[in-house]
Amino acid sequence: MNMTLWFLVLIAFIFAPVALSFLMEAARKPPQTPESLYWSKEIPIQYLTIDGMRLRYIKAGQGPALVLLHTLRTQLDIFQKIIPQLTGEFTVYAVDYPGHGFSDIPKADYKPELFISTIEKFLQELNIENATLAGVSIGGSISLLIAARHNKRIKNVISINPYDYGNGMGIERGNFVAWLIFTLSRIPVVGETVMRFRNTMVEKIIFQGGVAFPDALPEEYLQQVWDSGVRKGHYRAFINLIRNAHLWESASRDYAQIRIPVLLVYGDKDWSHEDERQRTLNAVPGAKMEIVKNGGHFLSLDQPDAVIQLIKQYAKTLS
Numbered sequence: 075m076n077m078t079l080w081f082l083v084l085i086a087f088i089f090a091p092v093a094l095s096f097l098m099e100a101a102r103k104p105p106q107t108p109e110s111l112y113w114s115k116e117i118p119i120q121y122l123t124i125d126g127m128r129l130r131y132i133k134a135g136q137g138p139a140l141v142l143l144h145t146l147r148t149q150l151d152i153f154q155k156i157i158p159q160l161t162g163e164f165t166v167y168a169v170d171y172p173g174h175g176f177s178d179i180p181k182a183d184y185k186p187e188l189f190i191s192t193i194e195k196f197l198q199e200l201n202i203e204n205a206t207l208a209g210v211s212i213g214g215s216i217s218l219l220i221a222a223r224h225n226k227r228i229k230n231v232i233s234i235n236p237y238d239y240g241n242g243m244g245i246e247r248g249n250f251v252a253w254l255i256f257t258l259s260r261i262p263v264v265g266e267t268v269m270r271f272r273n274t275m276v277e278k279i280i281f282q283g284g285v286a287f288p289d290a291l292p293e294e295y296l297q298q299v300w301d302s303g304v305r306k307g308h309y310r311a312f313i314n315l316i317r318n319a320h321l322w323e324s325a326s327r328d329y330a331q332i333r334i335p336v337l338l339v340y341g342d343k344d345w346s347h348e349d350e351r352q353r354t355l356n357a358v359p360g361a362k363m364e365i366v367k368n369g370g371h372f373l374s375l376d377q378p379d380a381v382i383q384l385i386k387q388y389a390k391t392l393s
Contacts, residue, residue, distance in 0.1 A: 079262075083208045091267060094104070095267045099270040099309070105301035105305060106301075108298065111151070111154075115152065117134045119131075125195070127172050128177065128388070129177040130149075130150070132245065133149060134157065135161025135163070135185045137163050137208065138163075139203065139206060139379070140372055141202065142157070142204070142209070143169070143207065143212075143213030143214075144209070145211035147315075148175075149170045150175060152374055154250065155374060156378045156381055156385070163386060167202065171189055172188060173308065173312070174302070180368040182311075185321055202227055207232070208242075208389070209232075209234065211237040217232075218233050218326075219325055224333065230334050230335040231332075231336045231337070232339060233337070236343045237322055238322055238323050239296075239323060239353075240346075241320045242323060248371070255280065265329070269312065273307060274276070277299075285371070285372050286376050286377075290372070329389040335360065337384070338362070338364070338390045339365075339366060340353070340366070341365075341368075341369025341370050342365050343369060360377070366384075
């Protein structure tokens, strides 16, 4: 076989998977946007437009305002196990970030500023005042960074497994599959190709790396997260988010500016290491910390009763 033929074979070997991935992506059937919550039919789904982006959110209950902020690559349904138990004491809000859940997927850089400013405008547009922000993972980091800006609409923060460590590579600690996929995702062209090959089996394994017990992940939840993730443009937005994930750790330097009460909550099996948790605790003036036993990163799914108890205990006393 001459050199020209070898070269052509090599080119085909390299580009065939790329071409196949585009065909697979084009063949995906667009999901239907859910008209109701599968886990609570009585809570209406609502929409709000911020900076031209249509965001999905819910509001339920009565009492002091409690705003729940989800993790990366998930959506407001991650709180399905805790919202029904909180609406008796709080007015609960939860929202899908840009590029997440069933909110719009803007062509933007998915850096911390996009999420922080969007949530601040969400609070403003709905005139939410004297609120507790309770977020998981990036939601926990967003809550702390909004507090660092001295936003007058929030009174305290409950930050659950904040994602401010590992140079944005914390998720790769979940399991081998998560490590492989997210390592490859950071490589131009390769990352996009890998994401176009995504499937439900691989995604489920990755999510299992975020909980202490695999059965903590409801099948309906996994299906809906999958559905939201096959929307047009979603994988490109998610790649962008992954490649900007290191900025969350850089942004944590602003924690020193926080002047309101903060409770840090960690699952003992969270991706964060002990020294990283202690660093965050030391960075937030006056912060308190609670450790939840047998809890992973997606703590509201893994240990919902513990999360409910901590929110009820601290949301009204951290003031």
